Structure formats: structure tokens, C-alpha cells
Amino acid sequence: MNAAKRMMVVGDGGWGTALAVLLDANGCDVGLWAYDPEYAELMQETRTNPRFLPGFDVPAGIRISSSFEELVQGTELFVSAVPTSYLRSVWERHAPLVAPHVPLVSVSKGLEDGTLLRPTQILANILGDHPIAVLSGPNIAREIAHGLPAVTVVACPQPDIAERIQHTFNSDVLRVYRNPDPLGVELGGVLKNVIAIAAGMCDGLKLGANAKSALVSRGVVEMARLGERLGGHRATFFGVSGLGDLLTTCYSPASRNRTFGERLGRGERAADISASMTMVAEGVKTSKPVHELMCEHGLQLPISEQVYYAIHEDKPAKEVLRSLMTRVVKDEAEDLL
Amino acid sequence: MNAAKRMMVVGDGGWGTALAVLLDANGCDVGLWAYDPEYAELMQETRTNPRFLPGFDVPAGIRISSSFEELVQGTELFVSAVPTSYLRSVWERHAPLVAPHVPLVSVSKGLEDGTLLRPTQILANILGDHPIAVLSGPNIAREIAHGLPAVTVVACPQPDIAERIQHTFNSDVLRVYRNPDPLGVELGGVLKNVIAIAAGMCDGLKLGANAKSALVSRGVVEMARLGERLGGHRATFFGVSGLGDLLTTCYSPASRNRTFGERLGRGERAADISASMTMVAEGVKTSKPVHELMCEHGLQLPISEQVYYAIHEDKPAKEVLRSLMTRVVKDEAEDLL
Numbered sequence: 164m165n166a167a168k169r170m171m172v173v174g175d176g177g178w179g180t181a182l183a184v185l186l187d188a189n190g191c192d193v194g195l196w197a198y199d200p201e202y203a204e205l206m207q208e209t210r211t212n213p214r215f216l217p218g219f220d221v222p223a224g225i226r227i228s229s230s231f232e233e234l235v236q237g238t239e240l241f242v243s244a245v246p247t248s249y250l251r252s253v254w255e256r257h258a259p260l261v262a263p264h265v266p267l268v269s270v271s272k273g274l275e276d277g278t279l280l281r282p283t284q285i286l287a288n289i290l291g292d293h294p295i296a297v298l299s300g301p302n303i304a305r306e307i308a309h310g311l312p313a314v315t316v317v318a319c320p321q322p323d324i325a326e327r328i329q330h331t332f333n334s335d336v337l338r339v340y341r342n343p344d345p346l347g348v349e350l351g352g353v354l355k356n357v358i359a360i361a362a363g364m365c366d367g368l369k370l371g372a373n374a375k376s377a378l379v380s381r382g383v384v385e386m387a388r389l390g391e392r393l394g395g396h397r398a399t400f401f402g403v404s405g406l407g408d409l410l411t412t413c414y415s416p417a418s419r420n421r422t423f424g425e426r427l428g429r430g431e432r433a434a435d436i437s438a439s440m441t442m443v444a445e446g447v448k449t450s451k452p453v454h455e456l457m458c459e460h461g462l463q464l465p466i467s468e469q470v471y472y473a474i475h476e477d478k479p480a481k482e483v484l485r486s487l488m489t490r491v492v493k494d495e496a497e498d499l500l
Numbered sequence: 501m502n503a504a505k506r507m508m509v510v511g512d513g514g515w516g517t518a519l520a521v522l523l524d525a526n527g528c529d530v531g532l533w534a535y536d537p538e539y540a541e542l543m544q545e546t547r548t549n550p551r552f553l554p555g556f557d558v559p560a561g562i563r564i565s566s567s568f569e570e571l572v573q574g575t576e577l578f579v580s581a582v583p584t585s586y587l588r589s590v591w592e593r594h595a596p597l598v599a600p601h602v603p604l605v606s607v608s609k610g611l612e613d614g615t616l617l618r619p620t621q622i623l624a625n626i627l628g629d630h631p632i633a634v635l636s637g638p639n640i641a642r643e644i645a646h647g648l649p650a651v652t653v654v655a656c657p658q659p660d661i662a663e664r665i666q667h668t669f670n671s672d673v674l675r676v677y678r679n680p681d682p683l684g685v686e687l688g689g690v691l692k693n694v695i696a697i698a699a700g701m702c703d704g705l706k707l708g709a710n711a712k713s714a715l716v717s718r719g720v721v722e723m724a725r726l727g728e729r730l731g732g733h734r735a736t737f738f739g740v741s742g743l744g745d746l747l748t749t750c751y752s753p754a755s756r757n758r759t760f761g762e763r764l765g766r767g768e769r770a771a772d773i774s775a776s777m778t779m780v781a782e783g784v785k786t787s788k789p790v791h792e793l794m795c796e797h798g799l800q801l802p803i804s805e806q807v808y809y810a811i812h813e814d815k816p817a818k819e820v821l822r823s824l825m826t827r828v829v830k831d832e833a834e835d836l837l
Contacts, residue, residue, distance in 0.1 A: 301713035311707055312825045314714035338714075338825050372752040373650035376638035380744035381651075401738050407717035414751055415709040488649045488675050
């Protein structure tokens with residue numbers, strides 16, 4: 164099994180850049196595509212990405228360009244690292260340059276506004292019957308750029324492609340697991356953000372470790388319950404790409420979704436918090452479709468439901484937590500179904 | 501269904517005292533038994549427990565004594581909150597005073613030195629065919645004494661007793677779930693301590709959120725794998741008494757097991773850390789039987805195995821983490837079995 168050698172990372176955000184650096188270190192020939200020609204030039208000249216991954220060098224071996232055409236030749240694997248909100252426009256523009264047999268691995272997290280499609284669904288819309296994998300896990304880009312060890316998960320309907328991607332990305336820094344459930348892997352990275360807002364509310368209300376642990380452990384059950392209903396495998400949500408990613412988002416001080424919840428917990432209004440943040444907290448957007456799906460499928464998702472009320476109905480954080488604590492007590496095993 | 505009204509909490513540690521206070525607030529008539537007559541007198545006079553739960557009042561309604569005989573009359577439910585290492589001697593001494601039909605709920609965590617028995621097994625040894633339940637969860641005693649919200653789990657072979665205990669303990673502060681798997685609930689509180697030592701090693705080595713999240717999410721899989729082999733239900737370990745308790749222990753700065761691991765991570769030797777701690781970290785003791793069970797059953801428990809090497813063979817923390825990160829990459833789904 165040969166690892167892919169000539170790669171193209173589409174998107175110069177923190178995660179795309181960190182992955183380009185990692186693949187370069189793994190011996191790949193890496194092209195890094197940036198949307199903005201001026202910024203591509205600046206990166207090329209300074210060999211840094213000051214806007215999205217400040218403080219790290221971009222090795223000389225990485226070809227940086229805003230010309231897709233210039234980078235694409237001979238590409239054996241695409242890495243799609245475009246923010247979900249720009250995903251459709253970027254790939255629609257460049258789809259004619261993508262050879263049909265070249266696999267693509269999506270590392271974006273989130274749902275498309277309006278359509279509520281997952282990144283791999285958007286890509287399939289555009290690229291048709293194309294081999295598309297997903298890579299997701301507890302992966303703060305800055306930590307990986309620092310060389311701190313991490314684990315991630317790759318999943319793909321074609322097992323041979325998953326294995327090839329696994330060996331391409333695997334390194335001393337990043338341990339890559341395979342998982343046969345691409346839908347579950349991708350959904351884990353989406354659903355965790357709603358739970359992380361609730362975990363942040365615990366922090367903002369200074370409720371302590373007991374309450375936050377209970378909430379996070381009940382939260383992953385909600386992720387699994389909804390994810391399974393949507394077609395994912397239950398076990399995936401309790402794995403590294405589900406629970407693991409949830410933990411990073413709930414416990415890292417830097418997490419946008421956790422911070423959003425913390426500010427709700429301190430009494431700020433959702434609209435005011437959103438207005439003050441430069442990048443949107445994905446969980447704010449996700450809370451709405453999750454609530455719709457909950458109603459549509461008649462699911463018990465008490466934490467996600469309360470996050471929805473906190474964001475969309477200005478329900479105070481204290482009352483949100485009180486609602487969660489005063490639910491009718493029952494059998495945990497029943498509740499786990 | 502009537503909640504029990506006249507209760508006896510055996511053990512004046514932080515958890516026993518916090519539960520006595522909670523039951524008193526729930527309207528129960530509570531006796532709190534202390535081993536040391538002088539200390540019982542001091543608590544009775546000052547209405548505080550300065551050694552084990554400093555900073556909190558013990559309400560006047562709680563009867564405090566070192567005389568088991570004095571407190572036991574009319575008891576409708578025993579709460580056994582004795583540290584596991586003293587459990588056998590305390591209950592052997594007082595077994596003749598325990599009426600055979602009065603349920604007992606065990607809240608001790610850990611395994612008995614030498615025999616490796618769980619608290620409820622020790623109690624069954626002494627009390628014979630007696631209704632024994634277990635209550636366990638992410639429950640830092642000080643937080644509950646502060647009135648911060650928490651969740652816990654009660655499990656018992658007799659469902660009616662579990663339900664009675666649930667309603668006795670349930671309050672605005674403590675939400676009580678039932679679980680039909682007493683063995684799994686009790687084991688969760690034991691096995692989590694070994695994983696927490698590994699999580700602490702991540703902290704001591706400053707490995708960041710990615711590594712710690714991955715380790716904790718793989719750790720709960722190890723708990724479930726061993727726990728299931730020992731007869732527990734797999735789902736229990738992913739519930740509040742398993743994962744939830746694990747999270748509190750891995751993320752609370754105050755956790756002894758996490759702190760032990762943190763000091764290992766900073767380069768201290770296990771023997772030196774143990775010598776400097778006033779109370780032993782349970783996971784240090786538990787690491788040995790877990791390793792024996794791993795070998796005996798031929799289980800893959802890589803994290804627990806490496807914790808064993810760190811403690812018992814002075815394997816440096818850096819190498820422990822390197823061993824975990826350089827394992828052969830494989831299918832996560834396979835690994836989840």
C-alpha cells in the first residue's frame with residue numbers, strides 16, 4: 164500500500180495550513196491553495212500564515228498559490244479545508260479541474276446555511292460520483308502545528324481509499340484511525356458544537372466539575388441518539404471523532420463554542436455575543452437544525468433543546484440548567500436508548 | 501412509593517458527611533457515625549467536620565455519634581461511606597446490629613488490598629444475603645456540599661430498592677438516575693482512576709487538549725472492555741457513573757489520581773509521589789489488578805498497561821506517551837470491540 168505523494172490542500176485556514184505542514188513533513192509534495200492572490204503572495208514571500216496560523220513557518224517545499232490550475236497537476240489526493248460557508252463556491256469554480264478518480268478528503272466541519280448539508284454532501288453535489296472521504300477528530304490546528312501528539316479518524320465508503328489516506332496522514336504527531344462510518348464521523352464534528360455551548364454555560368455559571376461532567380456525558384448520548392437516527396453508527400459517536408472531539412471543544416479554553424456558552428452563562432444575550440465575535444460559533448447555527456430534527460423525529464435531546472431556547476428564545480442560562488436538573492428522574496439505561 | 505425516612509450514614513469522611521447533609525435537607529432523620537469518639541464529640545459540639553469537609557456546617561438535626569448502637573435503632577436505610585481499606589473491619593464489628601431486611605447503599609470506591617474485592621462484595625461477605633445497592637457518579641463532595649448541581653447513579657439487584665433509594669436521595673442539587681447494572685456502576689468508579697493517571701500525565705507533559713481528549717475517549721473504551729469482561733454492561737461505562745465520573749477525575753484540578761499522573765508527567769518517580777501524598781491515589785493500587793486482569797483475559801488495554809509500567813517499572817512518562825502514539829494504526833471500529 165503506497166501512501167499518496169502529490170497532494171493539494173485547498174484552503175489556507177489554520178487547519179489546512181497545519182495539515183499541509185504535516186503532509187510535507189511526511190514526505191509528500193504539497194500544494195496549498197489560497198483564495199486571495201495577495202495573501203498567497205504574502206505567504207509565499209514570508210513563508211508564514213500570519214492571519215490563520217500565526218507563529219509557525221510554512222516550509223519551503225510547500226507550493227503556495229491562489230491559482231488552482233497551477234497547483235492541481237499530478238495531484239493524487241485533494242484535501243478540502245475550506246470553511247463550510249465557502250465550500251460550494253470554491254469547488255463549483257474548480258470542479259472542471261478535478262479528475263474524477265482522484266480521491267478527496269474533507270476536513271471541514273459544520274452544515275451549509277439554508278440547505279443544512281454536510282461538507283461531503285455539498286462536495287458530492289458538485290463532484291458527483293467521486294471518491295470522498297472525511298477526516299475528523301479532536302484536532303486543534305495550533306497544537307498539531309506545535310508538534311503536540313493528536314489522534315484523528317478517517318472514514319470513506321471505499322475501504323482501500325481510507326487505508327491509503329490513513330497511511331498518508333499518519334505520523335509521530337498524528338495517529339490516524341480508520342472508521343467504516345463516514346456519516347457518523349462527519350456528524351460527530353457537527354453535533355458536538357451544540358453540546359459544547361451547554362458545557363460552556365456550566366463554566367459561565369461556575370457550576371463545577373460534577374455538573375459539567377454529567378452534562379458532557381449525557382451530551383454524547385444525545386449526539387449518538389440523533390446521529391444514529393440520521394444513519395450513523397452509534398459506536399462512532401463514542402469514539403475519537405465523536406466523544407474525543409466533544410471533549411476538546413468542551414474543555415479547551417480556546418474553543419469558540421465553549422466560550423459562546425460561557426458568555427451565555429455569565430448572562431450575556433446570544434445576539435450580543437454573536438455580534439461581538441469575529442468568527443461565528445458553529446454550534447449557534449447548528450442548534451436550529453438540531454432542534455428541527457429533534458421535533459421531526461420525536462427524539463429526546465434535552466440538552467440540545469435547552470441550548471436552542473437559550474440562543475433563540477433568550478432563555479436565561481440559570482433556567483436552562485434548572486430545567487435540565489429537574490427533569491423527571493428515571494432509569495439511565497432507558498435514557499441511553 | 502415512600503422515600504426512606506430514618507437513615508444512618510456510616511463514615512464521617514467528606515462524601516459521607518455531604519450525603520448526610522443532603523439527606524437531612526431532603527427531610528430524612530439522619531444519624532452520622534464516626535469511627536473516632538473524640539472526633540465525633542468535636543463534630544457534635546462545633547457542628548462542623550473540619551478534617552474531612554472543612555468550611556461547611558453540619559445541621560443540628562443530624563445525630564452524630566461514634567456509637568453504632570446509639571444511632572442504629574429504627575434505621576430504614578444504611579449508607580456505607582467508609583473508605584474501602586477500613587470497610588471490612590468497620591462492618592465486621594457492627595454486623596450483628598444490622599437487621600437483615602434493611603437495605604444498604606454503598607458509596608465507597610476502590611478495591612480491597614489483597615483480595616481485590618469491590619466494596620459491595622466485601623459487604624456481601626460480611627452481611628450475607630442482604631439487600632445491597634451502589635451509588636456512584638461524578639460527585640466531588642465539596643461541590644455537592646456547596647449546593648452545586650450534580651448527577652449520580654444508583655443500582656441494585658432489587659429494582660424496588662433502587663427506586664426507593666433514588667427517591668430518597670434525589671433533590672434539586674442531586675439528580676439520581678437508576679441503572680440495572682450494579683456491577684458496571686461500581687466498576688466504573690474503580691477503573692476510571694487508572695485512566696485519570698494517564699490523563700494527568702498528559703497535563704504534566706503539557707501535551708495539550710488534543711492528546712488528552714483522545715486519551716480520555718480511548719480510556720473509556722478500555723474501561724468498557726474490561727468491565728464487560730468482568731460482567732458489567734458495556735453501556736454503563738459510557739454513562740454518568742462511567743464516563744461522567746471519568747471526566748470529573750480527569751479534568752478536576754483537585755483530583756488525586758489526575759495530580760499523581762501530572763507529577764509523573766513532570767518527571768517524578770511514582771514511589772516518591774506516593775510517599776509525599778497524605779492519601780493514596782486509588783488508581784495507583786488499582787493499576788496492578790487491572791494489569792493482572794488484562795494478562796489473564798488477554799485484553800487490549802494499552803493505556804492501563806502503560807500506566808502500570810509508569811508506576812511499577814518507572815517507565816518515563818514521555819516514553820509511555822510515545823508508546824501509546826506509535827501503536828500500529830488500525831480500524832477504530834475494530835478497536836472499539
